Amino acid sequence: MEAKAANGPNTERSYGVIDGPTNPMVTPLLTDLYQFTMCYAYWKAGKHNERAVFDLFFRKNPFGGEYTIFAGLEECIKFIANFKFTEEEISFIRATLPPTCEDGFYDYLRGVDCSDVEVYAISEGSVVFPKVPLMRVEGPIAVAQLLETPFVNLINYASLVATNAARHRLVAGKSKMLLEFGLRRAQGPDGGIGASKYCYIGGFDATSNVAAGRLFGIPLRGTHSHAFVSSFMSPDEIIDKSLRSCDGSRTCEDFVSLVQAWLNKIQWSRSFRGVFGETNQSELAAFTSYALAFPNNFLALVDTYDVMKSGIPNFCAVALALIDLGYKAVGIRLDSGDLAYLSCEARKFFCTIENEFGVSDFGKMSITASNDLNEETLDALNKQGHEVDAFGIGTYLVTCYAQAALGCVFKLVEINNQPRIKLSEDVSKVSIPCKKRCYRLFGREGYPLVDIMTGENELPPKLAERILCRHPFSESKRAYVVPQHVEELLKCYWSGSSGKAREELPPLKNIKERCMKQLEQMRPDHMRRLNPTPYKVSVSAKLYDFIHFLWLNEAPVGELQ
Numbered sequence: 192m193e194a195k196a197a198n199g200p201n202t203e204r205s206y207g208v209i210d211g212p213t214n215p216m217v218t219p220l221l222t223d224l225y226q227f228t229m230c231y232a233y234w235k236a237g238k239h240n241e242r243a244v245f246d247l248f249f250r251k252n253p254f255g256g257e258y259t260i261f262a263g264l265e266e267c268i269k270f271i272a273n274f275k276f277t278e279e280e281i282s283f284i285r286a287t288l289p290p291t292c293e294d295g296f297y298d299y300l301r302g303v304d305c306s307d308v309e310v311y312a313i314s315e316g317s318v319v320f321p322k323v324p325l326m327r328v329e330g331p332i333a334v335a336q337l338l339e340t341p342f343v344n345l346i347n348y349a350s351l352v353a354t355n356a357a358r359h360r361l362v363a364g365k366s367k368m369l370l371e372f373g374l375r376r377a378q379g380p381d382g383g384i385g386a387s388k389y390c391y392i393g394g395f396d397a398t399s400n401v402a403a404g405r406l407f408g409i410p411l412r413g414t415h416s417h418a419f420v421s422s423f424m425s426p427d428e429i430i431d432k433s434l435r436s437c438d439g440s441r442t443c444e445d446f447v448s449l450v451q452a453w454l455n456k457i458q459w460s461r462s463f464r465g466v467f468g469e470t471n472q473s474e475l476a477a478f479t480s481y482a483l484a485f486p487n488n489f490l491a492l493v494d495t496y497d498v499m500k501s502g503i504p505n506f507c508a509v510a511l512a513l514i515d516l517g518y519k520a521v522g523i524r525l526d527s528g529d530l531a532y533l534s535c536e537a538r539k540f541f542c543t544i545e546n547e548f549g550v551s552d553f554g555k556m557s558i559t560a561s562n563d564l565n566e567e568t569l570d571a572l573n574k575q576g577h578e579v580d581a582f583g584i585g586t587y588l589v590t591c592y593a594q595a596a597l598g599c600v601f602k603l604v605e606i607n608n609q610p611r612i613k614l615s616e617d618v619s620k621v622s623i624p625c626k627k628r629c630y631r632l633f634g635r636e637g638y639p640l641v642d643i644m645t646g647e648n649e650l651p652p653k654l655a656e657r658i659l660c661r662h663p664f665s666e667s668k669r670a671y672v673v674p675q676h677v678e679e680l681l682k683c684y685w686s687g688s689s690g691k692a693r694e695e696l697p698p699l700k701n702i703k704e705r706c707m708k709q710l711e712q713m714r715p716d717h718m719r720r721l722n723p724t725p726y727k728v729s730v731s732a733k734l735y736d737f738i739h740f741l742w743l744n745e746a747p748v749g750e751l752q
């Protein structure tokens with residue numbers, strides 16, 4: 192079933208006005224307690240207004256892949272645009288912190304907003320890679336610190352599920368319809384709404400989630416369930432049997448009998464004689480009823496009793512009766528069994544009907560498949576060969592069953608213009624210091640070749656000019672690149688009250704288009720499922736030297752005795 196296009200409240204916006212986050216639970220209190228204790232301690236030390244720079248990034252691509260889709264930025268910007276404590280929230284913090292905390296702190300909180308904060312970010316829907324900041328947050332340290340948990344929360348799942356959706360899209364292929372059916376299995380209401388929004392960005396065509404359709408204008412689609420089929424007993428219970436023809440010129444007074452006549456014709460036709468016997472009459476009643484309710488959108492779930500011996504013949508009888516009245520049935524959904532085999536058998540059945548009764552295009556009837564689908568099953572279906580046109584995917588997609596979290600982090604990289612580094616025994620966890628600029632360098636064939644981070648004041652990489660790209664931590668890994676195209680990745684998305692120009696938040700459709708375009712632009716070996724080639728993430732020679740200077744400076748020298 193296809194719902195009429197929705198015009199969500201967020202589809203229109205005027206420049207400069209940013210409405211609040213989608214989820215009203217996203218308030219300044221949606222953070223970890225330690226953000227408030229640190230905030231108090233910064234304030235007590237008189238440090239709260241020191242200018243800090245934080246980077247938000249992740250360390251490893253999810254799902255064993257070599258790419259990630261960045262999502263969740265719009266919600267972060269909506270959050271900070273409306274960041275302000277209510278009196279009730281301040282009272283709660285007062286009651287939560289120890290009584291020794293001074294009153295002046297609460298007066299300070301009363302005045303806190305994000306007018307002194309700037310956020311630079313990669314555009315939402317972009318293909319992104321580990322270590323490169325997705326967002327750079329600059330502002331008074333006490334305020335920027337309060338943003339850590341909500342920002343990381345808003346980005347982590349959004350990017351994870353958008354990446355999961357993109358991976359499903361890549362396996363399914365461009366021509367297939369992908370429907371997100373996950374609401375009932377998602378991690379709560381926010382998980383469900385988020386999944387619908389971010390799966391759409393990652394390449395799904397539609398969702399069954401009505402609230403997401405209203406909120407974001409995502410196309411809504413749906414079929415019907417087994418309950419609808421098994422709720423009927425027999426065609427006798429259909430009371431209003433009349434159906435007006437599609438053009439309104441005549442009325443069929445007994446659609447139920449028309450369906451029955453078609454079922455007999457199919458059963459006794461040359462091609463189907465002996466292929467199936469009595470079909471299930473309660474199923475036939477359900478299909479007939481559904482067709483009477485939606486003659487233009489008739490799609491039947493055919494696996495309640497027996498796909499080939501009941502569901503498909505019953506569907507065809509109803510579809511042919513609809514055709515008599517000038518309607519065009521949509522197709523079927525398979526929700527169990529061997530989806531490769533059954534989809535091929537169903538297609539053969541439809542093609543035989545087309546030939547037997549001379550009904551053009553009956554063989555092209557749409558076949559939707561669902562039932563615990565995931566990347567692996569889609570891949571297996573491709574290998575076996577199938578006739579599925581649309582996949583309805585829920586549980587594995589929205590719960591990100593293959594990987595629980597993306598692991599985004601928020602690290603201090605500069606304070607009062609002083610670069611800071613976070614060391615770790617594990618080199619992959621050492622943070623890259625300094626307020627940085629990030630660029631994507633494209634090669635001769637149009638593919639992105641490498642992302643490079645430089646210090647803020649370094650000259651940007653120049654077109655057709657050789658630049659040394661160094662692995663941030665491994666001395667021997669380096670390469671010269673002559674970029675044919677250079678894209679600066681971090682753009683200003685929030686400039687507070689500074690008056691600096693900032694990017695407008697694009698409509699969801701544009702974010703999705705960006706994502707699809709960028710995925711297409713990637714070199715195929717980075718995208719393959721098995722042993723993909725890692726995309727190179729690098730730093731300039733100058734930044735490399737500085738990281739290692741700072742590293743040596745900060746790391747204590749051990750003493751052996």
Ligand SMILES: Nc1ncnc2c1ncn2[C@@H]1O[C@H](COP(=O)(O)OP(=O)(O)OP(=O)(O)O)[C@@H](O)[C@H]1O
Pocket residue numbers: 526527528529530531532561562563564565568571572575
């Ligand atoms: N041709 C296929 N190749 C690989 N996996 C498939 C194929 N067809 C279906 N699957 C997957 O196999 C699993 C079958 O699920 P399950 O064992 O629950 O059987 P079922 O068909 O759902 O049976 P039931 O009628 O009890 O619901 C699903 O995850 C489905 O996506």
Ligand SMILES: O=P(O)(O)OC[C@H]1O[C@H](OP(=O)(O)OP(=O)(O)O)[C@H](O)[C@@H]1O
Pocket residue numbers: 372373375376526561562563564583584585586587
């Ligand atoms: O399988 P998923 O990828 O999660 O897709 C959504 C599932 O939800 C519906 O049925 P439901 O699972 O509620 O009932 P069932 O267990 O009888 O299939 C639908 O028929 C799909 O099977």
Ligand SMILES: O=C(O)c1cccnc1
Pocket residue numbers: 372373399412413414415416524561583585
């Ligand atoms: O419309 C459907 O077919 C649907 C919706 C949600 C879950 N399963 C199926």
Ligand SMILES: [Mg+2]
Pocket residue numbers: 562563
């Ligand atoms: Mg199921």
